Amino acid sequence: MRDDTWVTLRGNITERVSDDLYIFKDSSGTINVDIDHKRWNGQTISPKDLVEIQGEVDKDWNSVEVDVKQIRKVNP
Numbered sequence: 001m002r003d004d005t006w007v008t009l010r011g012n013i014t015e016r017v018s019d020d021l022y023i024f025k026d027s028s029g030t031i032n033v034d035i036d037h038k039r040w041n042g043q044t045i046s047p048k049d050l051v052e053i054q055g056e057v058d059k060d061w062n063s064v065e066v067d068v069k070q071i072r073k074v075n076p
Helices: none
Strands: 006-016 021-026 029-034 051-059 064-073
Touching: 006 029, 029 051
Parallel strands: 029 064
Antiparallel strands: 006 021, 006 051, 021 029, 051 064
8 A cells, every 4th residue: 555545444453562553453464553542532442342443554664554543443
């Protein structure tokens, strides 16, 4: 995907890597996602919870991650 492409992903937040950096996993694999504290909107989400995230692809020369603008729990 190209830098700044808008994406919607559905899967699980499996791990917290650092302050705002998490690992997101779905059926196609894993990707790092950057979720600012304000984007959680008070939600408590565990690795078991199915979530939908919307954000922009953020490509550097050696990495790709998604800058999350919205995250919400979804019912399976």
